[in-house]
Amino acid sequence: MKKCTLNEAVNDLRTIGDMLRWSVSCFTAADLHYGHGTDNPWDEAIQLILPTLCLPLEISDTVFSARLTYSEKQSIVDRVKCRVNDYIPVSYLTNKAWFCGYEFYVDERVLIPRSPIAELINQKFSGILHKEPQYVLDMCTGSGCIAIVCALVFPHAQVDAVDVSRDALAVADKNIDMYDLKKRVTSIYSDLFDELPIKQYDVIVTNPPYVDVNTIKDLPKEYHHEPMLGFFGGNNGLTLLFRILNNAARYLNINGVLICEVGNSMNALITSNPDIPFTWIKLDNGGDGVFFLTRNQIINIKNKEKMTEN
Incomplete structure (x- = not known):
């Protein structure tokens, strides 16, 4: 060319x-x-x-x-x-990106915000949550955009923003400072739940890495400028998801909900685990692979140890 x-x-x-x-x-x-x-x-x-x-x-x-x-x-x-x-x-x-209409600082340490979860936040999780959340967990926060917008949309909520990348958390902290939210949004270094103290959240929102080993080879050139840590989800794209599913109930209150994006790994997830009662969310602005599960549904999943990404 x-x-x-x-x-x-x-x-x-x-x-x-x-x-x-x-x-x-x-x-x-x-x-x-x-x-x-x-x-x-x-x-x-x-x-x-x-x-x-x-x-x-x-x-x-x-x-x-x-x-x-x-x-x-x-x-x-x-x-x-x-x-x-x-x-x-x-x-x-x-060094600028927009999410839910808000501007964020980004650089090569984080993925560029583009999650369809934005639509749900703009709707204040209507139809998913029964009341406004007081405690929100954004797992795999990256630039912090989901955590920050949740704090802006729910002005009385305390939000924890977790990531395994210290580089990503540095970017998240920059954005938290930009919106003067240090008193309500806390960035936490943790490999998913491993270093996260037990706490009861009303909602866990997560957009974990979910790109499988074959798809990652075919990503457009633009995507290879982004951190692969934010993309790669194991051989079938679901490794981190199942770690989240196996721990989320301990961090949700009795009426708590897990909201998760798995993108193009949706079909692999359904095929490998047909008995899990995922509620797949229809998004008016486009985007597939976003589901929610209640705490009780997660607890009631039978034989959780048999959940598989294969």
């Missing part, structure tokens, strides 16, 4: 609108994969260019006619080069 040199762009492009049009053309001609917050080259260009210029995503169209300085143009061109030639996701170039 032809590489993007783009050397002439700085002189030929004058306005934000020029830069947007040119970037969209460049992205369209390239072999790019969208899936980190956008699904088309226009939105991709918007999310690259406006944050590069320290502008909000929602601006008047009249701003598109604004002239750019040479250094502004060069910054945009450099980032377009990285996106096209090196397949670096836009969020890593700008």
Whole structure:
């Protein structure tokens, strides 16, 4: 594939609108994969260019006619080069991502937020929880986006954000500070539940690594810039899920609920464990593989030791 040199762009492009049009053309001609917050080259260009210029995503169209300085143009061109030639996701170039409409800092230490669980949080877990939670656990928190938005949506909740990656927790802490939530959101280093003190939560929300060994080989180039620790879930993608299932009941109160995303490992999970009464959630905004189980359902799963990822 032809590489993007783009050397002439700085002189030929004058306005934000020029830069947007040119970037969209460049992205369209390239072999790019969208899936980190956008699904088309226009939105991709918007999310690259406006944050590069320290502008909000929602601006008047009249701003598109604004002239750019040479250094502004060069910054945009450099980032377009990285996106096209090196397949670096836009969020890593700008250090910005959005989840539930909130902005988060991200870098290569964490996955870029894109979980369909966002829809459930925006709906305040309607139909899943009977009342607003007081204690929330976000297992495998990564950037901390789920934990933080839960704290914002449920202003009286205390939220624990757990991850096995200290690098990821450093990013989560940065985002917790950004939203001034240190009194209500606590980051905790733990390999799932191993180092987590026993505590009764109203809801455990988790988006654990669930990509299987075969699928991980075929991920688009963009995904290989993200930490594999956040993707790989064992041979069949379900290793961490079953560790969570086998421990979650001890950390849920009597009416507690586990909400979990397993993505494209959904079929393998159903096939290997047909007797587990998963409630699969229909999502209006797209996305498959999100289920919930109540504490009582988890406890009542017979022969839990026979649950298998194979």
